[in-house]
Amino acid sequence: xxxxxxxxxPIPLSVLDLASVYEGMSNAEAIRQTIxxxxxxxxxxxxxxWVAEHHGMPxxxxxxxxxxxxxxxxxxxxxxxxxxxxxxxxxxSLVVAEQFGTLxxxxxxxxxxxxxxxxxxxxxxSSVLRRGAGPDSVDDFPNQVVELLAWFGTIPPxxxxxxxxxxxxxxxxxxxxxxxxxxxxxxAQLAGMLGLPFAFAHHFAGSDDTPxxxxxxxxxxxxxxxxxxxxxxxxxxxxxxDDAAQAERLALPNSLLSVRxxxxxxxxxxxxxxxxxxxEWTTAETVFVTERNRQxxxxxxxxxxxxxxxxxxxxxxxxxxxxPQGPDLETKLRTLREVATLAR
Numbered sequence: 655x656x657x658x659x660x661x662x663x664p665i666p667l668s669v670l671d672l673a674s675v676y677e678g679m680s681n682a683e684a685i686r687q688t689i690x691x692x693x694x695x696x697x698x699x700x701x702x703x704w705v706a707e708h709h710g711m712p713x714x715x716x717x718x719x720x721x722x723x724x725x726x727x728x729x730x731x732x733x734x735x736x737x738x739x740x741x742x743x744x745x746x747s748l749v750v751a752e753q754f755g756t757l758x759x760x761x762x763x764x765x766x767x768x769x770x771x772x773x774x775x776x777x778x779x780s781s782v783l784r785r786g787a788g789p790d791s792v793d794d795f796p797n798q799v800v801e802l803l804a805w806f807g808t809i810p811p812x813x814x815x816x817x818x819x820x821x822x823x824x825x826x827x828x829x830x831x832x833x834x835x836x837x838x839x840x841x842a843q844l845a846g847m848l849g850l851p852f853a854f855a856h857h858f859a860g861s862d863d864t865p866x867x868x869x870x871x872x873x874x875x876x877x878x879x880x881x882x883x884x885x886x887x888x889x890x891x892x893x894x895x896d897d898a899a900q901a902e903r904l905a906l907p908n909s910l911l912s913v914r915x916x917x918x919x920x921x922x923x924x925x926x927x928x929x930x931x932x933x934e935w936t937t938a939e940t941v942f943v944t945e946r947n948r949q950x951x952x953x954x955x956x957x958x959x960x961x962x963x964x965x966x967x968x969x970x971x972x973x974x975x976x977x978p979q980g981p982d983l984e985t986k987l988r989t990l991r992e993v994a995t996l997a998r
Contacts (some may be wrong), residue, residue, distance in 0.1 A: 665966050667997045668702040668794060669695045669990065670738050670857065670889050670977040673715035676907075676924045681905065684715040685722065686706040687983050692726045694987055696733040701973060702766055703730070704738030712923045713911055720753040727761040736766025738889070738975065739827035739835040747798045751805035755825030765830040767800070768853060771795040771841070772786055796844055802932065808832075808879055833887070842871040849878025851885040856965065857977045860949035863889070868969040871970070889908055889975035890965055891950040894989040898953045905952050907981045909943040916942060927981040952979070955992045962996060 671691055675684040705722050708714040719737040727735040732939055740750060750767070757765045766891045804817035806829035811817030817826070834845035834852055837859035845852035851869045856864050868886055875884045891908075895901035910930040914922060917939070925933075935943075948949045951961035966974050978994055979984035 655693075664998055665962065665996045666701050666973040668704065668734075668887070668973060668975045669700050670706065670975045671716075671832050672706055672708070672713075672977070674924055675713050675715050676982070677922075677926050677929065679923070681715045683904070685725070685937075688716070688722070688867075689726055689729050690983070691836065691978075691986065691990070692730050692733065695990060696730040698990060699997060700733060700990070700994065701997075702734035704736050704766065704768060704975065706738050707741045709744075711921050713921065720750075720757065720969075723765065724757055724760065727764060727874060732764075734764050734766055734831070735761070736830065736833075737768045739768030739770040739833070741772060742769045742798050742802070743795055747801040748805060748820075748825075751802055751822035751825035753830035754830045755806070755822055758828040758830050759824045766833060768835045769799060769831040769834040770835040783816050785833050785910065796848075799844075799848060799850075803880075806832075836867070838871050839867055842867040843874045846871045846874030846884070847876055849876050849881050851881060851887070853887040853889065853975065854969070855972075856951065856969075857889040857891040857975075860890070860946070862949075864965075865968045865970075868971065872970070886968050886969070886971045887973040887975050888965055888971040889977055890979045891952070891960070891979050892954045892958055892960060892989050892993055893950075893979040893985065894955050894992045895985075896954060898957065899933070901953045902947065903927075903931070904980050904985055905947060906933075908979045909946070912946065912955075913939045913942060924981075930981075947996075958989075958993060959996060962993065 671688050673684050673688045674682060695703050703726060705716040705719050707719050709717050719740055723735050723737065754765060754767045757787040801816055804812045805822040805825050807817060807826045808829055832850055834841060834850045835855060836842055837855040842852060854864060854867050871886060872884045893901050893905050894902055907925050907927055907930045910925050910933055951958040964976055980986045
């Protein structure tokens, strides 16, 4: 049985950044802000800094995570840098091994490779990315993960020659720290069966059922060459303000973007605070946003602290991945600075 931590015990914290592109901002400025955020997280003592793969989304400038990870690692000193995640069915496992093997060769043991199976985009963009691979490429995800382990030399060579006759250079002998990402019981069980660390995307798939995924992971866990016992992380959106009303107000731009995606609207950049405040919110939209914020950590620092501790306790996660929200960089950095005290 898992023992709940005391209310004063430190919680290992990391950061998930989506290279947010706000209305009126260039992609170059969004990426500069992501690198600046990573430098602040590095100075504050966060464990790792992850960026996520998305395509065709005007609000997200991290479509090429391996490239962005290299830039972030070069601009920081000690923090681990990685992907949360690379959507493996979009790519050849060999190319991913070469890219992340190169990052390890450049930056040593600071590189993480979080793997997901979702496309990170719409169906049309996905079909272009995968070039005839078809929708069943997602079903092949477990085999791709095994291939990747063989490319890195983490497991013995496969029967088709991967890892022996066919070698990733860089890659073989240059393995990053691997994580399996997910937002469902399927990913939790797969991570357990493969003996990989597991990170759950509560920040966009949050519900009261989140702890069940962690129980599945622990139940199905089998020790592996990478991991002797379960290791897990939970991601949560966070926004710290002076009070609850101010936090909900500052969360409106991200909330409006989520509403547009949830109710079939066209993807846009993150709207301005003024545009979000002027939006005529329907009852359905308000209910959706209220429930979403309830599942995340949005409020004053006391509320945000309680939510993060409660989520860590209910899931038994070893680490919490903070996805800072807000209408501007200043708000996001304030959240990181105030939440960082949880890790001390």
